[in-house]
Amino acid sequence: xxxxxxxxxxxxxxxxxxxxxxxxxxxxxxxxxxxxxxxxxxxxxxxxxxxxxxxxxxxxxxxxxxxxxxxxxxxxxxxxxxxxxxxxxxxxxxxxxxxxxxxxxxxxxxxxxxxxxxxxxxxxxxxxxxxxxxxxxxxxxxxxxxxxxxxxxxxxxxxxxxxxxxxxxxxxxxxxxxxxxxxxxxxxxxxxxxxxxxxxxxxxxxxxxxxxxxxxxxxxxxxxxxxxxxxxxxxxxxxxxxxxxxxxxxxxxxxxxxxxxxxxxxxxxxxxxxxxxxxxxxxxxxxxxxxxxxxxxxxxxxxxxxxxxxxxxxxxxxxxxxxxxxxxxxxxxxxxxxxxxxxxxxxx
Ligand code: SAM
Ligand code: SF4
Numbered sequence: 001x002x003x004x005x006x007x008x009x010x011x012x013x014x015x016x017x018x019x020x021x022x023x024x025x026x027x028x029x030x031x032x033x034x035x036x037x038x039x040x041x042x043x044x045x046x047x048x049x050x051x052x053x054x055x056x057x058x059x060x061x062x063x064x065x066x067x068x069x070x071x072x073x074x075x076x077x078x079x080x081x082x083x084x085x086x087x088x089x090x091x092x093x094x095x096x097x098x099x100x101x102x103x104x105x106x107x108x109x110x111x112x113x114x115x116x117x118x119x120x121x122x123x124x125x126x127x128x129x130x131x132x133x134x135x136x137x138x139x140x141x142x143x144x145x146x147x148x149x150x151x152x153x154x155x156x157x158x159x160x161x162x163x164x165x166x167x168x169x170x171x172x173x174x175x176x177x178x179x180x181x182x183x184x185x186x187x188x189x190x191x192x193x194x195x196x197x198x199x200x201x202x203x204x205x206x207x208x209x210x211x212x213x214x215x216x217x218x219x220x221x222x223x224x225x226x227x228x229x230x231x232x233x234x235x236x237x238x239x240x241x242x243x244x245x246x247x248x249x250x251x252x253x254x255x256x257x258x259x260x261x262x263x264x265x266x267x268x269x270x271x272x273x274x275x276x277x278x279x280x281x282x283x284x285x286x287x288x289x290x291x292x293x294x295x296x297x298x299x300x301x302x303x304x305x306x307x308x309x310x311x312x313x314x315x316x317x318x319x320x321x322x323x324x325x326x327x328x329x330x331x332x333x334x335x336x337x338x339x340x341x342x343x344x345x346x347x348x
Pocket of ligand 2: 039040041042043046047084085086117139152
């Protein structure tokens with residue numbers, strides 16, 4: 001991959017790394033980048049079975065993704081999460097990790113990480129570790145192989161579990177993410193806690209968000225984590241802890257296992273006040289909020305000039321418009337998704 005030298009970035013007059021600060025005084029230090037909208041699974045809450053994907057020509061090349069991420073790093077982003085779609089199905093994706101790892105070496109970037117469904121992890125765990133990835137999130141909603149197939153439509157739990165083992169062997173910390181689904185895995189939360197904590201992994205529970213059309217009724221899936229948490233208290237001792245990973249999860253320690261349990265509650269608790277994140281899609285569209293439609297095109301300034309001036313200006317202008325927050329609602333009166341784009345487009 002041809003790389004733009006970090007010096008070429010930081011020397012630019014508009015690149016001064018005083019940081020990205022939005023109108024509400026929040027520092028944007030965390031960028032999530034979706035490198036593909038494609039996936040080898042079709043999770044029921046995320047995609048419809050017959051998704052149409054973007055034409056490949058619309059996607060940013062790996063070189064463009066590197067340039068874009070590097071521009072954000074120069075602007076003060078400290079944590080970079082590569083996501084998708086399924087990031088590990090993008091051809092040559094490891095070369096992007098390798099090239100971005102130079103920012104870890106300079107100390108500008110504190111963390112390079114990834115959210116994955118785990119299907120390709122067995123193959124890539126060693127390469128990811130070599131590129132400086134120290135922690136990853138792996139999505140596992142159930143430990144029942146049949147149910148896993150039903151939720152993901154195309155996934156194989158045993159392959160994902162082998163991937164988690166390979167990552168652990170490679171020395172990568174694994175956090176398990178599970179979306180709480182009414183009537184699907186709500187009876188399995190205890191097992192997920194025992195499994196994750198027993199193997200030394202953190203576990204984070206996520207509420208379903210109304211993103212994109214899924215050929216189904218989201219009121220059937222939505223399970224408030226306030227309900228899950230109240231039920232857990234019958235069997236577990238949950239101790240609030242100040243632990244944070246720079247993301248939206250709030251953590252407790254489960255006294256009986258000693259492990260950490262996170263809750264991501266975009267629906268029941270508005271987590272916007274401390275939002276430090278923005279997201280870029282695989283076509284270079286910057287979304288300042290997961291739950292709002294406003295966006296900025298970064299592909300045009302990227303392609304317009306090899307100099308990064310236009311790109312930096314577009315990033316600054318977008319951050320100046322970052323909204324205060326979102327307001328998701330899932331109920332029978334709100335049948336349309338709150339936001340038309342799927343999570344696999346914006347990057348979860
Ligand atoms: N394919 C990778 C994976 O599944 O981990 C990365 C992308 S996926 C969009 C990132 C995370 O978003 C996953 O943990 C997934 O469970 C979650 N997710 C997808 N659609 C969601 C929705 N509508 N509400 C809440 N979480 C969602
Ligand atoms: Fe694919 Fe991840 Fe969406 Fe599941 S949640 S369909 S694995 S992008």
